Amino acid sequence: MKQRGITILLPTLDEARGLRNVVERIPFKDIASEGWDTRIVVVDGGSTDGTIELAAELNCEIIRQHSGSGKGRGLREAFSIFMNSNDLALVMMDADGTYRPEEITTLIKKIDEDDVDIVIGSRMKGWIESGAMSRRNWIGNHMLTWLAVFLHGTYVSDLCTGFWVLSRNAIEKMELNSIGFEIEAEMYAAAAHNGLVIREVPIHYDRRIGDSKLGSIADGIRIAMKVIRRRFVRKPIS
């Protein structure tokens, strides 16, 4: 039987310490048994620590973002390149060892269920390793998730998770303009607006390898503003 194409998208900014660990743990065989042919795409925001060279060594396709740095910009560039491919689904996860590549299989089983457009890995319903998420981020994520569900009406338990599986249909429908870490919140809002069906799977969240780039208070405010703005302005203007 002909396998369907799936892209595993890893956003990176100086992730040389985490990337090898993540790529080497991807369960290619299990993903293939689910009927998918995998390719790995790294979208890089301007690493200077050897991430790009390592990505090439690990046989990843590399997108160097050209619109400036920021996870949001990177994912948007990668999504538009994905739409030019024939792949039918996309997995995205951080390249820092916080999400478990072994759990990709659990998520992609769900995307194959009828009418499911998006599967997100929920850390809040799953297992957070001690020290993996600060108390401030835990509380902030709960508050932002509550705000998002209150305003947009579609239930999720973990707004800021970085572990998603998206159908081609979902990526095609989402109109986005985020620059940085507010991208997941915008993806949620766009999904809710388009009536896309989101399912959640409990996942593990481990301590990251290397240094975090998220500065929690300023990013938290940006995420809240994005969730509020997208309630009233349904499509991005710029």
Ligand SMILES: Nc1nc2c(ncn2[C@@H]2O[C@H](COP(=O)(O)OP(=O)(O)O)[C@@H](O)[C@H]2O)c(=O)[nH]1
């Ligand atoms: N493409 C791209 N990826 C980025 C950029 N900034 C951060 N990332 C990646 O986005 C993911 C999440 O960032 P991280 O620092 O782990 O944030 P945290 O998990 O919220 O603490 C990681 O894989 C980063 O390497 C960027 O400007 N461009």
Ligand SMILES: [Mg+2]
């Ligand atoms: Mg991370």
